Each structure stands twice: as C-alpha cells, then as structure tokens.
Amino acid sequence: MKKIHLSLIATATILLIGSLLFGWFHLYVNQPTIPKGVQVAGWHVGGMQTDDVLKQLNNKLTQLEHLPVRYEAEHQNIPDLVFTLSEAGVRYEADTFREAIAQLQEGSWLARISNRWNFQPNWTITSHLDTGLLKSKLNPAWEKQYFGPIIDASRRISEKDQIIYTPEISASRLDWNKLLRNLTSIIPKDFTLITNAQITASPLTLQLPVIIKRPIVTVNSLKKEGIERKITEFSTSLFSSSPGRIFNVNSAAQAVNGMIIKPGEEFDYSKVIKQAETKYGFQEAPVIINGKLAPGIGGGICQVSSTIYHAAILTGMEIVERRNHSIPVSYLPLGQDATFASGSINFRFKNNTGKYLLIHATVQENMLTVKFYGTFREDTQYLIESITVETLPASNKYVQNATLAVGSQEVLQDGKTGYIVETFQVKKVKGVVVDKKRISRDTYRPQSRLIAVHPDVNNKGMAPSPPAKSIVEDGVRGPDL
Incomplete structure (x- = not known):
C-alpha cells in the first residue's frame, strides 16, 4: 500500500511541477x-x-x-x-x-x-x-x-582687326x-x-x-589657341550679281563667319553648305550645268569657296580637295577658283599652321571679304601666279530641227574658247623668293557652238550629240531637281 501511495504522490508532484513549468x-x-x-x-x-x-x-x-x-x-x-x-x-x-x-x-x-x-x-x-x-x-x-553666373572669356575682332578679349568671370559654387x-x-x-x-x-x-568655380574658357586658354592677328584678307566683287545670287553668297558667308579650325583639322565646304541651307536658305540664281548657266537654286555659293581658296593659298594652307569650275568665272583669274557640286565636287583644306585658325566672311557694299586670323610669320608671304598654257577651240554641237531644209543648218549659240591653266604658289621670305611650285593644272572646257540641223541621216558629220551627264555646279539644285 505504501508503495502505491508513494507512486501516486510522485506522479502528482511531477504533474504539478509540469503544470507550473508549462x-x-x-x-x-x-x-x-x-x-x-x-x-x-x-x-x-x-x-x-x-x-x-x-x-x-x-x-x-x-x-x-x-x-x-x-x-x-x-x-x-x-x-x-x-x-x-x-x-x-x-x-x-x-x-x-x-x-x-x-x-x-x-x-x-x-x-x-x-x-x-x-x-x-x-x-x-x-x-x-x-x-x-x-x-x-x-x-x-x-x-x-x-552666387552669380560663371561666364566664359570671349574674343572679338574690332573694326580695325584687333583681337580683343573680355575676361572670364568666376563665381562660388557649393x-x-x-x-x-x-x-x-x-x-x-x-x-x-x-x-x-x-x-x-x-x-x-x-x-x-563653397568653392570658387572658374569657367572652362579663360583669356589664357583663348590666347593659347594662337589667334594672334589677321594673317590674310581677300575680297571678290559682287557688282554684276543678281539679288538672288547676292543672297546666296551672303548665306554661305554667314555660315562660314566665325568658324574656328583647330590645328590639323580640315575645313569642309560641304558642311558649310548644309548649314547655310538649313539656317538661312538659298534663293533662285543661275547655276552651271554642263558648262552653261541655267536657272537653279543656290547660284553663287562657289564665290565663297573660291574666295576662301584664294585666302588659303595666300597663307600656305594644305589644299586637300579642290577643282576649278567647268567654265571661267568673272570674279577671279583663271586657275584661282574652287567650284562645288553637292555629292560630286567639294573644297577642303587642312589647317597646317599648328595653331587655331579663325575665319571671318562678310558681304558689304557688293564685296565678299574673307579674313583669316591666326599665327603666321610676318616675314613670310605667298603669291599666286596663273599662266594659260593652252587654248582650246570650241567644237560644234548639233540639235535636230525638222523645219530646216535638208542639208541646211542654223547657228543657235556661238561657242566659247576653253583654256588649260597652270597656277603656281610663290613663297617669299623677307622679300626674297625661296620657293615656287605648281599647285594646279586646270582645264576650262570650251563651250560648243550650238547648231540646228534637219534630222536627216544623210547630213554627214552632223548627227545630234549625245546628252551629257548633268552636274549642278555653283548651286544646290538645277531647274529640274
């Protein structure tokens, strides 16, 4: 019995303790x-x-x-x-x-x-x-x-071609x-x-x-570019130009004006024309197609490229790409022009001065003036000499006219003589010629005499001439483009 009681007591105690713990x-x-x-x-x-x-x-x-x-x-x-x-x-x-x-x-x-x-x-x-x-x-x-604005230094050219600098302005920034x-x-x-x-x-x-923030462009950084003075100036006349042609020349000149060419960088006239057409537009004026003047858009733009070409030669720039017009121009001697045709003919030169080159181009009083500003030896001078080495006679070009009698012909347009011209660049140092080299040999094609004939195969030697491939020079579009 005692054992049973003890077991019950132990079990109850364990349950109680477990309950308490729980x-x-x-x-x-x-x-x-x-x-x-x-x-x-x-x-x-x-x-x-x-x-x-x-x-x-x-x-x-x-x-x-x-x-x-x-x-x-x-x-x-x-x-x-x-x-x-x-x-x-x-x-x-x-x-x-x-x-x-x-x-x-x-x-x-x-x-x-x-x-x-x-x-x-x-x-x-x-x-x-x-x-x-x-x-x-x-x-x-x-x-x-x-804190105020941070202003870059600036450079301007005075009316007397002096280089004038406006200092930069620094300001505090956080x-x-x-x-x-x-x-x-x-x-x-x-x-x-x-x-x-x-x-x-x-x-x-x-x-x-705060810290003092200085602008990127300072007077010192501008002076380091080497645009020290006017190094050349060249002008061509617009006196015989129509209002549309003057407008086009001015558009291209504005696109060039203020352009800076870095050392070793190329001047690309095709980019100038794209900018001028987008920003200023072009008007109707005669362009050159197959050696003849014809109505078109942008006529006259090559006067700007030609004037710049002349200035580039006078400063010894490296001419990368240049071609003469197919016919002579009135504003420059033979051999000293530079034509342009979109997608076909371009004018490019490289700035080989070792310093920056600033180009100014303006149209005033019927004169186009191009000025180069940069670094150039004051004792050095370049001259241009052009010599006609051959004269090319005009040929005949025939067109059909059924109203004419068989075997007869009619002169519709007189021909013009063509030329082969060699141009030389003469370098002088302290007034003494130190170098003379040929820089171009240009051909100005003669303009054919235009003759109408009856469409008779028996007209020996008078068969109509095949049409020439059309290239629009001195403009951006021809009459049918």
Missing part, C-alpha cells in the same frame, strides 16, 4: 512587453508594452525626420535656409529592431523562448540619405541666383562633397533630441561650404 513557459513566451533592460537609440523601452513601443517608435522616427536644419553661408549674400531632415533627403528606419520583436511572437516555443532570453539590450536606428532631394533644392539655378559629408556627420544617430515626444527648439545648423 504555465511559466506560457506566460514567459507570451509576454506583451519588451524584455527588461532594452533600449533603442538611447530610448529605454524595457518592460514597455510591445504595441506601444512600436507605435511610439514610428512617431519618434517621424519626429527625427522633421528636425529642422538651418543652412548658413558665410561671407555670402544668401539668406539662411531651413529644411527638415526629410526635405534634405534623410529617412530613418529601425527594421532590425522590428524584426527582433516579430521573432518574439513567431515560431516554436523553444525558438521564442530562446529569442526572448537572448534578446540583446541595445539597438540602433539607421539613417539613409537621398542626395538628390537636397540637390534639387540647391540646384544650379539657385546657385546662379545667389562644394557638394564637403556639404554631404558635413550633413552626414550631423544627422542624429539616436533619440536624444526628442524630449517628451516634442522637437527641441534649437534646430541643427550646417554651414554651406
């Missing part, structure tokens, strides 16, 4: 409070209700983000600025602490007991900075308004690297500035660090 574990695991001795960023939360802590945590993080920051600029005529941390791009979070609290309420009993028993006492909050928000407020327009470092250093790392759920009266203060 009750204790249940109460321990399901506590609605934060473990004692815990603090978050200096805020003591041990023993507080978990829901209250999470709610207050949200409020405190929001209050931190709404802390005002005064931005002060020393020695600058700028009013103090006040942005909250949130407006400056600062955001706070305490995700690690929130996850730890969640683990107190989730998982198995053993895991929850372990998490509560090992719950660490000290937790931090984390700040994140989005630099774009502050930069959008203190943007370049704001900097320009309060030192963003230092500003962001300073902002990061004053961002609160805890809740000590939050007292009784109220924001402290004194805002955070941050100096606006």
